[in-house]
Amino acid sequence: MCRIHGQFNTPTRPHELTAASAAQHHGGPDAQTTATGPAWALGSNRLAVMDPHGGTQPYRLGPHITVVFNGEIYNHTDLRTRLRARGHHIPGHCDGSVLPALYAEYGTAFTDHLDGMYAIAVVDTRHEPTLVLAVDDMGMKPLYYQHDPRTGRITFASELPALLAFDQVTARVWEPGLEEYLATKTPFGEQTMFEDIHVMPPASTLIATPTRRPRLIRRTTTPDPVDVPLPDAADDLLTRLRHQVHRLLRADVPVAAVVSGGLDSSLIAALAAEAHPALHTFTIGYQGGPWPGDERHFARKVAHRIGAHHHEVDIDPAAFPDLLPDVVHHLGQPNADPITLSSLALFRHIRDAGFTVALTGDAADELLAGYDRVTHALRTPAHHPWAAGYADALAAVPQTLREELYRADYRAFVRDRGPATQRLARRLATAGGERLHTLTEFETGTRMPAYHLRRVDHMSMAAAVEVRLPYCQPAVQQYARALPAALKVTAQRGKHVLHTAAGGLLPRAVLDRPKQPFTLPVTAMLRPGTPLFAHARDVLSTTRLRQDGRLEPARVQRLFTEQTEQPCDRTALAIWALLVHQLWLDRFLTTPSTDPSTDPSTDPSTDPSTDTGADTGADTGAGGGVVAAGAGRTADQETTG
Structure with missing residues (x-):
């Protein structure tokens, strides 16, 4: 590596x-x-x-x-x-x-x-x-x-x-x-x-x-369709997955496994323990809880069942403001998934514990219809619109709120080009073919590399840890892609064939639990009085937002008021996404202001309690405040094949 x-x-x-x-x-x-x-x-x-x-x-x-x-x-x-x-x-x-x-x-x-x-x-x-x-x-x-x-x-x-x-x-x-x-x-x-x-x-x-x-x-590569009964498909999938996990354990350095407490990573760890009796497993939690969505007790059950040496990494939310710039730097461009922060902390602990390689359960949801947005789209009756709802579920900030957050010039620019959510929905709706095939190809070929795999690669390698991904192995992913929808999605759940394959290998508490995203409890952590809330308000100051020129500072500040008065996932994720974007601008593209009159500590509009609902500052236009290195040219490439 x-x-x-x-x-x-x-x-x-x-x-x-x-x-x-x-x-x-x-x-x-x-x-x-x-x-x-x-x-x-x-x-x-x-x-x-x-x-x-x-x-x-x-x-x-x-x-x-x-x-x-x-x-x-x-x-x-x-x-x-x-x-x-x-x-x-x-x-x-x-x-x-x-x-x-x-x-x-x-x-x-x-x-x-x-x-x-x-x-x-x-x-x-x-x-x-x-x-x-x-x-x-x-x-x-x-x-x-x-x-x-x-x-x-x-x-x-x-x-x-x-x-x-x-x-x-x-x-x-x-x-x-x-x-x-x-x-x-x-x-x-x-x-x-x-x-x-x-x-x-x-x-x-x-x-x-x-x-x-x-x-x-x-x-x-287009795998030939697989048409076998559920028990045979589950056996075939498990056989392929077991072979790949055992194969991926081979290394000349120590190997561990990441266990979130969910089905995907737990099954990988269980199969790894078959060939690696002294397996070490790692999971992450947060100090100062209890926090919603804490999965550590599920990870403990898995580790106990498979006989692993289990490590719980407890990170202090007070350290998040110091950790976030490292996350943004190593990613190189914004990623609004809060788990990026937890991932970097987890992989640093894995490396500090002496491990250079870690197996993870990434990609099962994409290959086997594990996401709620996918199962909902598949259950939408024929001839009913489904793509818009699916595209909306991908957003960090819903389209209506995005339009409120943009300044006039950038809002007009987006409307002329077409909102991204609408363009994506049209692309999916007109793709043709079976709906599950369209969604699986999009999830695995477009979303997963950009949103998921780059995050895994950059956060693990920032800590000098090589992540290996058994579900992404050709023998597994091509078989999974070839399975029919009926083996992946039932009226009760997605990843049906994987649940069947894992029966007898994992605790019932893990097999039967509802699906839960592996993420940071950002809504609970972005509350007044927390270090993350104070840091976000400082970074998203009116001064910094005006320098870029595309966001309406007063509307951004009102997000903090809304999160103070009625915390919710929608507002918290919007603040998080804007925070990461501004840190990226600060790190890679923006020249800091040297005008003392624009010190955010003296700017009343950085305080939600003084929000006037309007911004009286000069409008620099759509992105006009961004100062970047070089003149910039559009890469020219020819695509064939």
């Missing part, structure tokens, strides 16, 4: 590689290496998991093929045997060492032979210099890039702060980003919150040469 970065079709100065490496050091503290050519550079930060004393990157095959790699290749032993039979010498036992020979054999189709999670960069100078970037089929290992169409330069990195460390990389706010973020909790698709920076979509390969525009090729 590593972090990677580099440039192509441009000279790279040594200090740029040093700066990019430093920005990702947390994710690869064990070694920092580079390789350079006349107009290219590759860098790697290594987190040693397999073959700790070997596996030095960059990997090479002769003088012309150079590779850097982030992730794990689980079938590397089989690949090594096959490639050696073809005459290749592959040094050491590290999984990534097979990649140069695999690329030499199969070219850009080398990814067809990989089973794992990965972001890979190849420079091939055998003929015309060529850059190949590739990411795994689920998008477990993100890779961000910027392409300058004027010069052909491509810069890439595993994390946004590392990408921004390169001198020529431009950073400018993507104007629709605020609406997209508040409508879906993070931007979906290839676009990031930076106008000129994109992220590789799942199952994609980007190919670039000095004389051709980059081609982004999408790889597709």
Whole structure:
């Protein structure tokens, strides 16, 4: 597991590689290496998991093929045997060492032979210099890039702060980003919150040469439908999942499991304990409770049932204001899921306890219709509208409230473009085909990589922990996608086949409990008198909001009044989402004001008790107050395949 970065079709100065490496050091503290050519550079930060004393990157095959790699290749032993039979010498036992020979054999189709999670960069100078970037089929290992169409330069990195460390990389706010973020909790698709920076979509390969525009090729897999009775499907799913869990336990460093107390992670831990009797499990809780939604007692039941050494991580909510800037920095762009904060704290404790790898239960809900919004959409009668309600359920801030929060210029901009929720609902409603297929493909191919997997990757690697995801393994996810709706959703619940598969392996209290999101109790923690409430009011001051210019400061301040008088999830999540967005602006895009007259401590409009319901400050326009590094250019790419 590593972090990677580099440039192509441009000279790279040594200090740029040093700066990019430093920005990702947390994710690869064990070694920092580079390789350079006349107009290219590759860098790697290594987190040693397999073959700790070997596996030095960059990997090479002769003088012309150079590779850097982030992730794990689980079938590397089989690949090594096959490639050696073809005459290749592959040094050491590290999984990534097979990649140069695999690329030499199969070219850009080398990814067809990989089973794992990965972001890979190849420079091939055998003929015309060529850059190949590739990411795994689920998008477990993100890779961000910027392409300058004027010069052909491509810069890439595993994390946004590392990408921004390169001198020529431009950073400018993507104007629709605020609406997209508040409508879906993070931007979906290839676009990031930076106008000129994109992220590789799942199952994609980007190919670039000095004389051709980059081609982004999408790889597709459509599993054949599975039509078997429920008991057979449950047995098949459990067999596949058990095999993958046992396989993913193999590492040359200590391995643990995260247990939330819900079905998905508990089943992974139970299967892991079969092959790893001394398994350590971790769950998270919060000091100062009781807090709503505390799942620690369920996690304890699971750990006791499977005989695990169980750890409860209790974090102090008073530390949240200090932890939040770290969360925002490592994410690189806003994500409105409050669990991002808890995730970073949990993974830091896992690392401090001596574990470098952790198995989690992520992706079961997406693959097996576990979310209430999905089951509700499936139960909506035919010829009745369902997509709008589903899209609304994704929002951090409902559309009507978003419109109230926007200033006039930005509200007009959003209306001209079309509100994000409405555009998403139209996309889903007109997709055609079976409704469950539409929802599963959207959940796994669009929402999960952007909202979920990047959060898991960035928060775990910020603590130098590699997360492994058994539900995302091809043998599991393709089988799950192929199952019919009747095996996933019943009148009582979603994930029906998984509940059946887990019978006898978990306590009844866990199997029979209602579904509960694994999240931070943000509504209870955003109350007057709490550190988080005070911090949010300070960050969302009128001064800071005016500097960006897209939000109505008085309406934002009124959210605090509403949360004081009648706390609710809707208002609390809106405050949280705006807090994260403002911290992101402060960290990456906004130049702080130096005018003492705008000190928020002297601004009465930062106090909800003095809210006048109107903002008399000068309107800077839609995003007009944002000052960013560089002039900004829109990346130009050609999509094929």
